[in-house]
Amino acid sequence: MxxxxxxxxxxxxxxxxxxxxxxxxxxxxxxxxxxxxxKAALLLFIAWITSTFWTTLIAAFSFSVLRTFSGGVHCTTYGRCLGTSLLFFPFFGWLTIVSYPWYLKNEFVFFSLFFLYSLSVIWIWVPGKWDTKHLTHSDWTFKGRSVLLIFIIFSILYILPIESYTEVPVLLSVIMGWMFQLFTVTPAGYNTIGAIDKRFSKIFERRNIHA
Structure with missing residues (x-):
């Protein structure tokens, strides 16, 4: 269509x-x-009706910015990509809200785990695969260093009192989007998204059979 x-x-x-x-x-x-x-309109509509508008928006934006440099797994069709996005981003928007009280009480522990997780994934798997794109060695080096630079800048900004000026858990929303995107460059991420992609494929095939 x-x-x-x-x-x-x-x-x-x-x-x-x-x-x-x-x-x-x-x-x-x-x-x-x-x-x-x-995709953006449907995502924001679902976020709005589930009362997770800002946390979902920030998480999706964080995910998209990082994905520009890190690469990662892709669904095989637009429809499956749309379905996966509508499944995950509102979930992470909701997860940000419900986990925020725990996050405030254990901020140092949470950020320490996030820091170690991000650094490990960046060092081992970033940049991820780029489908049909053929990256040169300089491209891979540039993208890997760009992700590392973004991570360092965010880690520095993390100590600033950003959330004292807003009621929205901005930093935690960014972290949620960031962690999900880094997950998509790992073998576990490829397997998970691949399984969801196949599941959507079977659902669409059943609908075509019964149509």
Missing amino acids: IRNWSNKLAESIYSSSDRAYSVPVLAYGIQIVLSSLI
Whole structure:
């Protein structure tokens, strides 16, 4: 459906423009934008109705920023990626809220575990696989160092009293998104997301059979 919309919109832009656009390239770009907008709208809607809007938004943003440099497992289709996102991000938004009182009482222990976990994953598995992208050695080095730099900056900012100015558990939300993204570059993450992807595949196959 999104592909059809993208093709029609690309053809419309091509026919009404004086510039020589490549329709397939234009349609592909439109498809990416529409897919991202639909995913964001559905995710924020679910976060809103579950009263986890800000924690889900921050966790998803943290996840996305880190993913730009770290790579990681991907679902095989847009629909499965959408389903996985709608499954995990509101969950982490909710988990942030319910675990916040414990986090405040054990902040040093929590951050110590987070620090060791992040440093270990970054050192061993970052950057993760990039599907069909072929990264050069310099690309891998750049992305690995970028993730490490982001982690160091966040660790420094962690000591600042950010949450004293807001009622939203900002730092814990960031950590939730960060930990989930780092999980997706580990073997366990690939296995988990792969299993969910296959499960969604079976569900869609059953629906097609009964349709």
